[in-house]
Amino acid sequence: MKINSTAAKHIKKYCYIIGLLSFLIAFFACSQMLRYQEKEKKASGTYMAQSTIRRVKAKLDNYIMISDFLGNYIIDGSDMDENTFSELAEKIPNEDGVVKAFELAPEGIITEIYPMQGNSEALGLDVLREHERKKDAVLAKETGEYTLGGPYQLKQGGTGALLFKPVYRNDDSGESSFWGFVLQVVDWDRFMSDINLQSLSEADFSYKICLMTEAVEIRLFLPRVRRICRKTA
Numbered sequence: 671m672k673i674n675s676t677a678a679k680h681i682k683k684y685c686y687i688i689g690l691l692s693f694l695i696a697f698f699a700c701s702q703m704l705r706y707q708e709k710e711k712k713a714s715g716t717y718m719a720q721s722t723i724r725r726v727k728a729k730l731d732n733y734i735m736i737s738d739f740l741g742n743y744i745i746d747g748s749d750m751d752e753n754t755f756s757e758l759a760e761k762i763p764n765e766d767g768v769v770k771a772f773e774l775a776p777e778g779i780i781t782e783i784y785p786m787q788g789n790s791e792a793l794g795l796d797v798l799r800e801h802e803r804k805k806d807a808v809l810a811k812e813t814g815e816y817t818l819g820g821p822y823q824l825k826q827g828g829t830g831a832l833l834f835k836p837v838y839r840n841d842d843s844g845e846s847s848f849w850g851f852v853l854q855v856v857d858w859d860r861f862m863s864d865i866n867l868q869s870l871s872e873a874d875f876s877y878k879i880c881l882m883t884e885a886v887e888i889r890l891f892l893p894r895v896r897r898i899c900r901k902t903a
Contacts, residue, residue: 725865730833733769733854734816736762737835740772740852744837750774752782759784768860770830776850778807789855791826797851803832810834811848821858831856 740758744750759772771789774782778798783789797807806819813836820831835852 722865729768729861729865730818733833733856734835736769736772737816737833737852737854740774741835741837744774744849744852745839747839750782755782756784766860766864768857768864769854770824770828770857771826771855773853773855774850775853777848778811778850780853789826792824792855795825797832797834797853806832807834807851810836810851814838820856824855829858831858831861 739762740750740755743758748754755772755774762769762772771792772784773780773792775797778796780792780795780797783792795803797803798811802822803819806817810817810819815836817834818831819834821829822832824830833854833856837849837852838846839849840846
């Protein structure tokens with residue numbers, strides 16, 4: 671009986687050891703699986719981030735080209751009256767409707783808008799003085815660089831960002847002076863939907879968009895904090 675009792679104890683002990691080893695093996699396997707899944711998730715998030723960067727850059731590069739087109743017309747000394755501005759703006763492709771309006775703001779005061787319908791409330795707005803837009807407008811004027819400002823509550827209703835292109839013209843003596851701004855009003859909700867930043871949130875990334883002189887940068891952060899970085903010098 672004593673031998674049988676001792677054998678039972680050994681068997682019980684071995685069962686405990688086998689159970690513990692089984693638990694450790696299962697725990698290790700689960701840990702490895704979680705690490706693999708986390709690695710895959712990060713790789714997927716990185717891929718989505720790179721894809722998003724390309725979409726944002728393509729969009730903003732297109733907006734910059736449009737601003738350059740209108741700005742160069744002014745820099746060349748051509749007469750940009752209401753009819754000329756409307757004719758030029760009308761020919762600019764905007765099928766997705768992300769750009770709500772094109773505007774001219776000599777000395778910072780909006781005098782021309784296309785299309786006027788639905789946007790006329792912004793006429794006469796001085797972006798260099800209006801408190802919400804002043805910081806971005808002054809930054810664009812002082813640096814001479816593109817500035818993406820906002821999003822703001824628009825005078826014509828809705829939420830939008832402004833792409834400021836400061837325009838400088840040379841006088842007869844060759845001195846450069848500030849003419850004003852070419853502005854594009856970007857429908858913020860459509861812009862965000864179009865570039866699909868939601869995919870980054872679904873991958874547990876937060877983001878900050880920076881528009882700089884010659885580059886678009888998306889910086890990723892944890893935890894989620896969405897910010898828009900206006901142009902930096």
